[in-house]
Amino acid sequence: MSPKTLYDKIWDAHVAHEAEDGTCLLYIDRHLVHEVTSPQAFEGLRMTGRKVRAPEKTIAVPDHNVPTTAGRDTHIDNEESRIQVEALDKNAKDFGVHYYPVSDIRQGIVHIVGPEQGWTLPGMTVVCGDSHTATHGAFGSLAHGIGTSEVEHVLATQTLIQKKSKNMKVEITGTLAPGVTAKDITLAVIGETGTAGGTGYVIEYCGEAIRGLSMEGRMTVCNMAIEGGARAGLIAPDETTFEYVKGRPHAPKGAQWEAALNWWKTLYSDDDAQWDKVITIRGEDIAPVVTWGTSPEDVLPISGVVPAPEDFEGGKVDAARRALDYMDLKPGMPLSEIEIDTVFIGSCTNGRIEDLRAAAAILKGKKIKDGMRAMVVPGSGLVRAQAEEEGIADIFKDAGFEWRLAGCSMCLAMNPDQLQPGERCAATSNRNFEGRQGRGGRTHLLSPAMAAAAAVTGKLTDVRELM
C-alpha cells in the first residue's frame, strides 16, 4: 500500500461517492450548528419539505449573539439577536437535533462544547458554518468551516461536495521556553507562512513541541489554522488525546471503546508519506508574541518594535501603512510600551480551563491597573463551573476582572460586549481585523498569560517579567 498522510487516511475513510473529475461526496460524522449561519439553512429544509438526515449527528448551540451577563436565559435585549437565538431553539426542536440552550450549564462556544461533550473524536469528519471549526483538528479529525448553502446540504444529505486539498506539514521541534504557550506557537506559524500561506492545504502540526501540548493547547494551535489560510489543521491522536476523550458523555464505552482505540492508533502519517509543503520551526526559537497590526500575520516577539511600512514588500507596504494608521502606532516604538485599556480573555482559541489557569497564575495576588476594563468569558458553562471550583474565578474577581457567562462575546462583538472607537484591547481571540471587536476598536492578539500580564501593568508586557 502506498504511504499516506493522516489527512489521506481520514479522507479515504469518508468518501461516499467519487465522480470522474475527482469531486467527492464526503460523509460528515459530526455537524455543529450555531444561530448565525443556520437559520436560512433550516428555512431551506422547510421550504423543500426535507428533513435532517442524521439528527443524532447534529449538535446545536447558541453562542455568537448571546449576552454574557445574568438574565439572558429569560431575556435578550437586542431584538435581532433574540430572534436568531429563538430561531435556533425552534429549529433544534422541530428537526430533533441535540441542543444545548443558554439555560443549560453545558452551553458555550460551539467549538468548546463539541470536544467537551465527547462529540468530537479522532478520525471523524466535523463541519460547522463557522471558520474556526478547524479547532477540532486537535483530535486528529478532519474539521472545517462551511457556508450556509453547505450547512443546508449537510443537514439534508449528511455529506459535503468536496475536492481534496494538498498536504502540508508544520513541524515544531524541541521544547518551548518558559512563558511560551500554544497561542505563541500558532501565531508564530502564521507569522512565518502569512495568512495565505496555507491556502489550498490541510496542515498537520507535528514535532516534539506539539506532542508535549495538552489537548487544550492543541485546540488553540489548530483553531488558528484558518488564519493561516488552510482548509483545516490536524494533530495525530496519541495517549494525550485518548485520555482526554475517555469517559466523556458521548465517547464510546466498553467494547466499542476498544474497537475505536484500535482504529485511532492507526491514525498517523506514514514515515514515507509525501508532503506538498513542509515548514519546520524550532520550539526554542519561539518567544511570547503579540500582534501589532490588523492581520493575524502581523506578529512579533514582545521584545520587538513596531515595524515601518518600508520594512515590507509589494502590497504589504500599503497594508502596513493603513494598519499603523488604524492602530495609531508609530514605527520604532517598543511593543512593550503600547498602553492598553481593555483586556479580553476568552473565545474558542483561549477560553478553556487551561487558558484560565494560565492567566490566573499570573494574576494571583495582583490587581489590574486602575481604570482597566478586564473581562473573562469562559468558553462554556462547564469551564466556568470548574474554574469556580478550583478557586480561579476568585483570583480573577479579586484582581478586578469581570467574571462572565459563556459565549463568543467580544471575540466578534455581535453581542453587547464591544470596544468603543479608539479603545485598545489585549485579546486572547483570533482576529484583529479592523472593527472586529467593535467599530474603531484596536486589537492586539496574545496568549492568556500575556493578556493577564497586560491587565496588571496596563501595557503589552513580557509575561516572563511577572513569572
Next chain:
Amino acid sequence: MDKFETFTGIAAPMPLVNIDTDMIIPKQFLKTIKRSGLGVHAFDEMRYDAEGNENPDFVLNKPQYRESQIIVAGDNFGCGSSREHAPWALADFGIKVVVSTSFADIFFNNCFKNGMLPIILPQDQVDLLMAEAEKGENARLSVDLENQQITTSDGTVISFDVDAFKKHCLLNGLDDIGLTMEKEASISAYEAQAAQSRPWV
C-alpha cells in the same frame, strides 16, 4: 429551486465597476434569520438616504426600472465578502440574470446555487446591452438559456457560454442538494458500511 425558464424582462444599467457584496447587502442585514426578504435592502446604501428615503437617482428607484429582472453591470461584479446574503438579496428583489465582463468567483458560484444566471460577455457586447438597458421602459431583453441567447428589443441576438452542468441544473431546477440526493444509494451504502467499521460514530 425554480426552473430557469426563458423570459423577457427589463434590464437595469449599472455601469459601475467593482460592485462588491457590501454594496449589494451591507453587514447590518446579516443578523436576519431569513434568506428571503432581503430584496428591500439590496443596494441599501445607494438606494436609500440616511433617513431611509429612496434616492430618486438610483436606477432601481426610477419608475421604468422598478421591476427589473436583469442587471447589466460593469466589470468584476460581486467582489468582496463571500456572504451568500448578496445573491439572496438580488434574487429576492426579482433579479434573474446579471450580465458583466467578469464576476468574482464565489459570487458567481453562489448565483447558480440560488437560481440566478450570471452571464459573462466581451466588453463590446456588454456595451451594446448597456446601451439597450439605457432605453428605459423599452429596455427589454429576452434570455433563452436553452439556446444560450440574449435577444434585444430590435431583434439583435447575442450568444453566451455557460458550463454544461450548471446549465443542466438551472434548467431543471436542480440544486446541489437535489443532485446529491440522487446519489442516495451511495450515501446509504456508505452509512451501512460505516456502521460496521466505525459503530461508535
